[in-house]
Amino acid sequence: MPLLEYLANGLIFSSIIVLGSIGLSLVYSIADFANFAHGDTMTIGAYTALITFGAVGSLGGAVLGLPFGFFVALLAGIAVAALVAVVTERVVYKPMDVSSIGMLITSIGIAFIYRAILQLRFGADFTRYDVQTLRPIEWLIPYGIRITEHDVAIVLSAAVLVTGLHVLLQYTDLGRKMRAMADNPELARVSGIRTARVKLWTWVIGAGLAGAGGVFLGLYNQLSPRMGFSLLLLIFAAVILGGIGSVYGAMLGGFLIGMIHELMPVLGEIGTLIPFVEYIPFITEDFAIPIGIQYAEAVVFVIMVAVLLVRPNGIMGEAT
Amino acid sequence: MSWLANPTDEFADMTRAEQGVTLFIVGFALFLVFGLLTGALNPSYFLFLIGLGSMYALLSLGLNSQWGFTGLINFSVAAFFGVGAYGTVLISASSSPIRQSLLDIGVPSVVLNPVVGLVIAIVVATVIALAIGIPTLRLRADYLAIASLGLAEVVRLIVLNQQNWTNGSAGVRGIPSFFAGWPVLATFPQSMPETVIDFVPGGSITIAEPVFGIGFTFGQEIVLGTPFWRALLNVALVFVFLGISYTALRRVHRSPWGRVLRTIRADEDLARALGKNTYSFKMQSFVLGSLVMALAGVFYAHLNLYVSPGDLDPITTFYVWVAVILGGSGSNRGALFGGFVVVAIREGTRFLNQVTLSFDLGATEVVLSLTGFGGPMRLLLIGVIIVILMRFRPEGLLPPQRELIWPGTVDEVPEGPDVGVREARGGADE
Numbered sequence: 220m221p222l223l224e225y226l227a228n229g230l231i232f233s234s235i236i237v238l239g240s241i242g243l244s245l246v247y248s249i250a251d252f253a254n255f256a257h258g259d260t261m262t263i264g265a266y267t268a269l270i271t272f273g274a275v276g277s278l279g280g281a282v283l284g285l286p287f288g289f290f291v292a293l294l295a296g297i298a299v300a301a302l303v304a305v306v307t308e309r310v311v312y313k314p315m316d317v318s319s320i321g322m323l324i325t326s327i328g329i330a331f332i333y334r335a336i337l338q339l340r341f342g343a344d345f346t347r348y349d350v351q352t353l354r355p356i357e358w359l360i361p362y363g364i365r366i367t368e369h370d371v372a373i374v375l376s377a378a379v380l381v382t383g384l385h386v387l388l389q390y391t392d393l394g395r396k397m398r399a400m401a402d403n404p405e406l407a408r409v410s411g412i413r414t415a416r417v418k419l420w421t422w423v424i425g426a427g428l429a430g431a432g433g434v435f436l437g438l439y440n441q442l443s444p445r446m447g448f449s450l451l452l453l454i455f456a457a458v459i460l461g462g463i464g465s466v467y468g469a470m471l472g473g474f475l476i477g478m479i480h481e482l483m484p485v486l487g488e489i490g491t492l493i494p495f496v497e498y499i500p501f502i503t504e505d506f507a508i509p510i511g512i513q514y515a516e517a518v519v520f521v522i523m524v525a526v527l528l529v530r531p532n533g534i535m536g537e538a539t
Numbered sequence: 540m541s542w543l544a545n546p547t548d549e550f551a552d553m554t555r556a557e558q559g560v561t562l563f564i565v566g567f568a569l570f571l572v573f574g575l576l577t578g579a580l581n582p583s584y585f586l587f588l589i590g591l592g593s594m595y596a597l598l599s600l601g602l603n604s605q606w607g608f609t610g611l612i613n614f615s616v617a618a619f620f621g622v623g624a625y626g627t628v629l630i631s632a633s634s635s636p637i638r639q640s641l642l643d644i645g646v647p648s649v650v651l652n653p654v655v656g657l658v659i660a661i662v663v664a665t666v667i668a669l670a671i672g673i674p675t676l677r678l679r680a681d682y683l684a685i686a687s688l689g690l691a692e693v694v695r696l697i698v699l700n701q702q703n704w705t706n707g708s709a710g711v712r713g714i715p716s717f718f719a720g721w722p723v724l725a726t727f728p729q730s731m732p733e734t735v736i737d738f739v740p741g742g743s744i745t746i747a748e749p750v751f752g753i754g755f756t757f758g759q760e761i762v763l764g765t766p767f768w769r770a771l772l773n774v775a776l777v778f779v780f781l782g783i784s785y786t787a788l789r790r791v792h793r794s795p796w797g798r799v800l801r802t803i804r805a806d807e808d809l810a811r812a813l814g815k816n817t818y819s820f821k822m823q824s825f826v827l828g829s830l831v832m833a834l835a836g837v838f839y840a841h842l843n844l845y846v847s848p849g850d851l852d853p854i855t856t857f858y859v860w861v862a863v864i865l866g867g868s869g870s871n872r873g874a875l876f877g878g879f880v881v882v883a884i885r886e887g888t889r890f891l892n893q894v895t896l897s898f899d900l901g902a903t904e905v906v907l908s909l910t911g912f913g914g915p916m917r918l919l920l921i922g923v924i925i926v927i928l929m930r931f932r933p934e935g936l937l938p939p940q941r942e943l944i945w946p947g948t949v950d951e952v953p954e955g956p957d958v959g960v961r962e963a964r965g966g967a968d969e
């Protein structure tokens with residue numbers, strides 16, 4: 220049954236989108252602008268991992284088909300993405316005195332600078348990590364699911380990171396302050412929270428998760444200087460769907476957008492997937508919605524606009 | 540005409556920024572003329588650059604009438620540009636599937652010419668502007684940015700994937716000249732005689748030895764053949780487009796209609812409180828700007844003679860944004876200036892790909908080739924310009940201080956960029 224395969228792919232792609240959308244949502248709520256450089260922050264993470272992995276090598280053992288060295292590279296990707304974002308914030312965003320639209324436009328410039336530097340060093344071509352290409356996991360094939368151990372590693376690592384963020388937000392002092400600031404920055408500041416420090420940590424966490432998302436995106440597909448920017452609109456769709464400013468909304472939105480994106484082939488064979496189709500009037504086995512999978516992104520963008528119109532604050536956002 | 544009578548006073552009347560921009564333009568023009576005279580710059584290519592610059596200026600004018608006048612943050616410039624380009628080529632180009640099927644059902648080929656394509660491009664651009672505008676113009680500014688970028692991507696994906704209409708990723712070739720089928724202009728480039736301009740008869744003067752393969756020799760023969768006349772015709776066409784758009788937009792900017800738009804940009808609630816239907820005004824501004832962008836697309840198709848889905852890439856949108864912000868949001872002449880600067884960046888970095896530096900270090904010779912550096916350098920330059928502008932001069936180089944009201948009503952010229960017309964008249968409202 221191909222539906223299981225699509226669901227599995229959706230889960231993997233969702234993991235990557237979720238990692239990207241959390242950071243975008245955090246920055247949107249605390250720094251108060253739509254950060255168009257977020258996608259390219261993911262790309263920075265991916266290329267840092269590429270360099271690091273090339274330098275440290277595989278380092279002996281392996282988990283889920285990934286050598287230990289790759290996890291070192293993952294950490295390096297997270298660290299460098301966070302560092303670059305913090306430096307950018309200090310040097311560029313912080314001294315700025317413009318509206319949130321001005322910040323948005325600035326972040327487009329930052330995105331170009333990131334991408335141009337990566338292109339100068341690595342060229343515009345596709346490349347991939349030097350990890351062994353795996354065969355799909357044997358015992359899942361009878362169920363029609365063809366995923367590799369790497370895919371499992373992506374989902375598990377994303378789950379660990381997201382759980383870690385949840386613990387941080389709910390059970391630590393910093394998390395409480397971040398939530399307070401996301402709710403109402405002014406109130407947080409007059410209550411004695413050092414908002415500058417919380418803001419800094421927000422950038423670190425958001426960009427770090429984006430870096431991890433970029434590393435996994437490189438593992439899932441390939442690396443190219445455009446990889447993050449191409450994903451950016453899907454991430455925006457996820458953040459808007461979930462509700463800007465809500466971390467848990469971003470997780471939900473990322474999950475839904477990833478699933479919708481990967482479930483697009485279902486539209487073409489929807490008749491065969493509905494159980495007891497012969498009892499439903501007007502619908503037969505060859506019923507299908509004629510939208511090809513090449514329009515997956517288009518469908519997501521249309522959904523995004525529809526959400527903006529009907530519920531501008533998203534599923535988990537406050538109703539207006 | 541006071542420029543001819545008294546250029547010194549006219550120059551002194553300008554703001555510092557205007558003086559700087561003027562000097563830059565004069566310097567750059569001299570540089571280009573020098574290139575022309577020394578043969579480093581081919582005259583046809585020079586005209587191509589003028590055409591491309593005017594095209595970007597047209598796009599910036601379109602965006603300026605949305606963002607500069609009304610404050611609509613539209614990130615779907617590339618989509619309207621593409622609609623204009625594809626609108627005309629799908630009707631007139633020999634490799635267009637739509638033209639072929641129209642011919643098959645018996646439409647005479649005389650009807651399928653670029654002017655009909657222009658009309659269709661305008662109609663389609665209006666429809667798409669309404670289709671994008673109706674849902675998105677109610678949104679908050681930053682949501683409008685994201686939504687319009689998303690919908691522009693939808694347009695690009697349709698152009699890329701509907702091969703039966705657009706030829707898909709292969710693009711459309713076989714585009715005729717815009718004047719195909721016109722009485723005189725259709726054969727103008729072929730019928731013009733080949734002209735040879737020779738400043739130094741029978742020879743040339745070498746100014747400098749060749750550097751990077753380009754020698755500076757003055758007085759080489761400059762041959763003006765068919766490509767030159769074709770390019771000249773193109774430039775004439777885009778100047779007509781640009782002239783009409785510039786005059787119309789300057790006029791509407793100063794009209795009561797333009798004043799409502801500026802009120803909406805400054806404070807939409809205020810405009811609504813004054814009884815204006817802001818949604819309708821925003822829609823009019825959006826459609827107007829989109830039509831100008833489509834016009835630029837129509838011209839581009841006949842300039843470049845090849846159109847592909849790559850032209851609808853979001854980067855085109857951002858080029859135009861740079862042009863508008865650089866020139867100064869709301870300023871029509873700023874948009875003109877910005878358009879030409881963007882082309883200078885775009886085409887200037889193209890030369891980096893051809894540069895090969897070789898250093899002779901005694902025993903070994905180091906060859907440094909910059910092939911492949913043009914693209915990233917262009918991106919880097921655009922990014923750095925955006926960041927520096929927004930950081931240090933968010934109002935742009937030529938802010939629209941004198942364009943907000945009829946020039947005749949101003950008592951005296953403001954002294955500097957900080958002192959706008961309204962402040963000079965005691966009406967500082969921002």
